[in-house]
Amino acid sequence: MTIPAPGDPVTGNPAPVNPAAGNPSPIRVVIVDDHAIFRSGLKADLDPDIVVAGEAGTVEEAIAVIAARRPDVVLLDVHLPGGRGGGGREVLAGSAPLLATTRFLALSVSDAAEDVVSVIRAGARGYVTKTISGPEISGAVRRVAGGDAVFSPRLAGFVLDAFGTAPADIADDELDRLSARELEVMRLIARGYSYKEVAKELFISIKTVETHVSAVLRKLQLSSRHELTRWAAERRLL
Known part of the structure; x- marks a missing residue:
């Protein structure tokens, strides 16, 4: 998984507009x-x-x-x-x-x-x-x-x-299986949040939380919230 990484400190130096596309549009x-x-x-x-x-x-x-x-x-x-x-x-x-x-x-x-x-x-x-x-x-x-x-x-x-400091091989091999939203849900569930609390934190329904948790457990080959918490703790993701 690629965690959003900080860019250079804001310096105000000129930068090209839309450099990836070479597009001069405003x-x-x-x-x-x-x-x-x-x-x-x-x-x-x-x-x-x-x-x-x-x-x-x-x-x-x-x-x-x-x-x-x-x-x-x-x-x-x-x-x-x-x-x-x-x-x-x-x-x-x-x-x-x-x-x-x-x-x-x-x-x-x-x-x-x-x-x-x-x-x-x-x-x-x-x-x-x-x-x-x-x-x-x-x-x-x-x-x-x-x-x-x-x-x-x-x-x-x-x-x-x-965002933690999990080793790169773990992040690439295991966390890449999860979508960005599944990763958010995983972290909160592993920290002990209830489904209702996760839903409130992420502005989604409880049913959606349940769906994401099921997907996380399936992708990581885990069977319970307890195992998920231990898995996250071992990888310093809490």
Whole structure:
């Protein structure tokens, strides 16, 4: 399995637009933040090759605008009003069908480990704090649009710690059998979460949790939650 790895620290150095495709087209972004004055300031700071295709201030607005505009990158605040109280994680969950084509870059005042890890687990490609400068955020948008993972200095360590340090041969041979969602469910179940708690954490139904757990046990050739916990502990995945 390939765990999202931190990219270079945000430096603001110029980077080519959509380098993988060599496409000079502008990068289309949606800004999600509940403070209109911050959204206005951020728009003014972005370089001309980054075009704001939409804005949102709540969870519900964000999910709707992202689905309608299908931007290249979403600049996503972690703490948002609305929805079921899940903030940025809930926006990511509600935008799950678009994660293959739309990149999410968390942008928050918070540098708390739990905030960083939660949105990365939910599918964000990076996390930067609001102390970032205009040139730096433009550089971060370009990198995320190009497929890189971008973090403010020191935040990358939170991600490395959270995703564990299992040996490469174990990760490649066994964890590659699991989908990204199955891996999320596996970690929570192995840590002792109930099916109901997993469903609440990941914004999915209890029935879906049961389906994922069955798939995990089958793929890893295990027969119970107890065996799954021991398997994860032995590989330092908890």
